[in-house]
C-alpha cells in the first residue's frame with residue numbers, strides 16, 4: 452500500500468435509531484500512513500460509526516469503501532475468561548490464517564506483557580486485558596486499523612507505549628483511526644476530527660495542545 456493512498460472512504464453516512472438521527476451525513480477519507488483521531492461526547496455516535504465501518508451494523512444511507520485488510524479493536528474486549536493469553540493468540544492465528552505468531556510475540560514485547568502468556572484472562576487486570584485486545588487486533592498486520600477507546604485502563608507508561616506503537620504502525624503504512632471521548636494528545640495525530648450533532652468536523656491543531664471534549 453503506497454503512503455497517501457485512500458484505504459477507507461466514507462461518504463454521507465446516515466444512521467438513525469427509531470427515527471432519532473445519530474449520524475447525519477458523515478464523510479471521511481483515511482489514507483495509508485495516516486494517524487487520525489476522532490473525538491465526541493458520550494452518545495455522539497462514535498461506536499455507531501465504527502460498527503458501520505467494521506460492517507457490523509448497516510448504515511441507513513451513504514457509502515463505505517475499504518481497501519486492504521481490516522483490524523479492529525472494539526470497546527468491549529472479545530476475550531474468553533477461561534482461556535490464557537497464548538490460547539487466544541493461537542485461536543486468532545487460526546482465524547486469521549497466519550503461518551506464525553512472530554508478529555504477535557513482537558507486540559507482546561512492545562506492550563511489556565510477554566510474561567503473562569500462560570495466564571488466563573480471568574486473572575488479568577483490566578489494563579492487561581486491553582493490551583491483549585489490542586494485540587489481537589494487530590497481529591495480522593492490518594492495513595486499516597480502527598480502535599475504539601484503545602487505551603482505557605492503561606497506566607501512563609503503557610499509554611505512552613500505545614502511542615509509540617500507533618506511530619510505528621503509521622510508519623509501516625497502516626492507516627490508524629483512534630476513537631475516544633477522552634482528551635487527546637492532539638500533537639501525536641495527523642488529523643483530529645470531532646463528531647458533533649451527527650457530522651464530522653476537522654479540529655484545528657495548535658502544536659502540543661491537549662484537546663478535551
Ligand SMILES: Nc1ncnc2c1ncn2[C@@H]1O[C@H](COP(=O)(O)OP(=O)(O)OP(=O)(O)O)[C@@H](O)[C@H]1O
Pocket residue numbers: 468469473491492493494495496497498499500632
Ligand atoms: N441499538 C441501539 N438502539 C437504540 N439506540 C442506540 C443503539 N445503540 C446506540 N444507541 C444510541 O445512539 C447514540 C449514539 O450511541 P454510540 O454508542 O454510538 O455513542 P458513542 O459516541 O460511542 O458513546 P460513548 O462515548 O458513550 O461510547 C446514543 O444516544 C445511544 O443511546
